[in-house]
Amino acid sequence: MKAVTWQGVGRLGVESVPDPLLLRPDDVIVRTTLATVCGSDLHLYDGFIPTMQHGDIIGHEFMGEVVEVGPEVRRLKKGDRAVVPAVIACGACFFCKKELYSLCENTNPNAHAAEQVYGHSGAAIFGYSHLFGGYAGGFAEYVRVPHADVGPVKVPEGLSDEQVLFISDALPTGYQAALFAEIEPGDTVAVWGAGAVGLFGMKCAWLLGAGRVIAIDQDEQRLELARRHCQAETVNFRSLEHDGQTIVERLRDMTGGRGPDRCIDAVGMEAHGTGFGRLYDEIKTRLKLESDRPFALRQAIQACRKGGTVSVIGVYGGLIDKFNIGAAFNKGLTLRMGQLHAQRYVGMLLEKVSKGELDATFPITHRMSLEEAPRAFETFKNHHDGCCRVVLRP
Ligand SMILES: NC(=O)c1ccc[n+]([C@@H]2O[C@H](COP(=O)([O-])OP(=O)(O)OC[C@H]3O[C@@H](n4cnc5c(N)ncnc54)[C@H](O)[C@@H]3O)[C@@H](O)[C@H]2O)c1
Ligand SMILES: [Zn+2]
Ligand SMILES: [Zn+2]
Known part of the structure; x- marks a missing residue:
């Protein structure tokens, strides 16, 4: 065969x-x-x-x-x-x-x-x-x-x-991403990554009671799929960079200063980044000092509202660096993840x-x-x- x-x-x-x-x-x-x-x-x-x-x-x-x-x-x-x-x-x-x-x-x-x-x-x-x-x-x-x-x-x-x-x-993975986000009725759910997994995560977030869905990616055509098929508001992190605003700032602006209630990382270990963070992860992974690039994960933790949930469905395989455990801890976040x-x-x-x-x-x-x-x-x-x-x- x-x-x-x-x-x-x-x-x-x-x-x-x-x-x-x-x-x-x-x-x-x-x-x-x-x-x-x-x-x-x-x-x-x-x-x-x-x-x-x-x-x-x-x-x-x-x-x-x-x-x-x-x-x-x-x-x-x-x-x-x-x-x-x-x-x-x-x-x-x-x-x-x-x-x-x-x-x-x-x-x-x-x-x-x-x-x-x-x-x-x-x-x-x-x-x-x-x-x-x-x-x-x-x-x-x-x-x-x-x-x-x-x-x-x-x-x-x-x-x-x-x-x-x-x-x-991809579909059950998106469902599990939304389930692990522990969505309560009316919650604002932000999803990093508008690939099939993230897109299905957005659809399933609505099924599980979301009141608002925000998609984050740099691919305008995928963000268009998110708008058209998943009723998502969208943020293009690449154009945000040109506007001189960080994703965390933009999400805070969009949510009255509080941050999204639930954040889903549907990007995983090969995240693309911007600015110094991108350079940092690129050099570290090249030198084998970290195995995965947790760019989206760090942002999800930083952006999530206090007491919120970060659901990690993007795959991680090894070790990451500059993991903002302090933000997760001091904001009382719940982290859920897994295959x-x-x-x-x-x-x-x-x-x-x-x-x-x-x-x-x-x-x-x-x-x-x-x-x-x-x-x-x-x-x-x-x-x-x-x-x-x-x-x-x-
Ligand atoms: N947990 C599981 O069991 C499971 C199952 C299937 C897939 N996955 C994982 O889910 C992830 C997504 O899968 P997919 O098929 O949708 O992949 P994909 O490559 O099609 O989508 C990933 C998207 O993330 C975007 N992206 C990259 N960096 C970003 C950043 N910093 N912020 C926001 N968006 C960014 C890319 O532009 C791309 O559109 C992968 O890591 C995959 O391995 C996990
Ligand atoms: Zn897969
Ligand atoms: Zn078994």
């Missing part, structure tokens, strides 16, 4: 590789019909996540048709169309029983490596480095999906692939999409074939041609 493989920082291959096989009785094999490049894939592409190996098949946001079924699988049968959550969870361990699926303790065969880095290991994620299990990912014609009764959800007839694809990752507990939300979100209560197609700006993955990554990474999300169809 054809698959997209990691070949070093900034390099991808489209190769012929052996087809996957059923390995355990509760596996299925899915023929991928649609996949999308996520911001998290850029962290692999740009070399921010360690333990990638040449030839690893990447991709964690995908869906397809079930073509082979292990003897113990109950919920799926051959011919079903299914969306597959990015996170692999066993459904039976201490953490899965608490619905903390991304903390599953049974699916990462390389747990010892994660324990050395993080103290404990989380769940495995498709196509997301050996630290996260080394499972082959979804940018391929076929994928082995373990624990098939726990993760994948069957897609009802009448819904297109594009309508449901993001239920695999997506996908399995907890997929059923509910599929229902909302089926009923037409939630449109999850609007971030799709580009459609390409699997062979075009290298171009898809460059287009997505550089926001070429107004790109917000590329979908890949094998």
